[in-house]
Amino acid sequence: MRPKELKHWTTGIAHLLDLPGGAARLGGLSQWLKQIAPVDHFVLFVYEGNHRPLALFDTFPPDKRKIYVDDYQVGPYLLDPFYLACTRKQPPGLWRLRQFAPDHFYLSEYYLAYYQQTGLAEEVAFFIDLGGDAMAVLSLMRATASCAFSRDELQLIECAQAIVEQVITEAWRQHREQQPRSAQDLDFKVHAAFDHFGDHILTGREQEIVRLLLRGHSSASVAEQLSISPGTVKIHRKNIYAKLGIGSQAELLGLFIRELTGPDVAVSA
16 A cells, blocks of 8 residues: 555545444445455444344345345354354454365355355455454455455555444444344254254264264364264264265255254254
């Protein structure tokens, strides 16, 4: 960034903070960040305990919003590396999706069924600690027609952390005052469906393996996570598929999604 561009960018901070808090300022924040590097889409999720992910802001057109926000909130977020990082209390900062993704994430049915439909090439995100058990994740996304973020671009984007934190923290405060979250928004059913997927059909070890497979781990990675041999994992996979009446990981994901969205379709008896 040249001195003239830097001056324009820093002047933009004052204009940004003059905007009304909430949606207007979040929209201004996205435009301000675009002055550093091209970004195709933004989405801001708040993950808070057992509540369903809250989409505070996004720039998706309606067709992509259905995939990346509406469908995502039904339950597939449980497989999202960014969500999982939040459950592990990831420190605030700027992070790349690939830093958290399991070894076969980009080959997983979850990636192919959800992420790829948005046409994304790369995703980086600011993690902001909102206090309590709430964490905000502001994702900056590039479509496949664009190249990945360069190291220089990431270093410049990272310089915006303090402003991003201030704007998002204020937007969260306003949202909580205007629209307190109700108990109906709690997602215990979705978490329970994931934790107990295959009850009364699969063994405890097989359920552990299913959860890792759904999150994009390969057989080798599952073996490493559970301290068992890859051969043992392959035997378990064969038994899992036979017990569930499926023949592929794609069908496993489909069965899991139906478990989440269709109360009459269950893999628990």
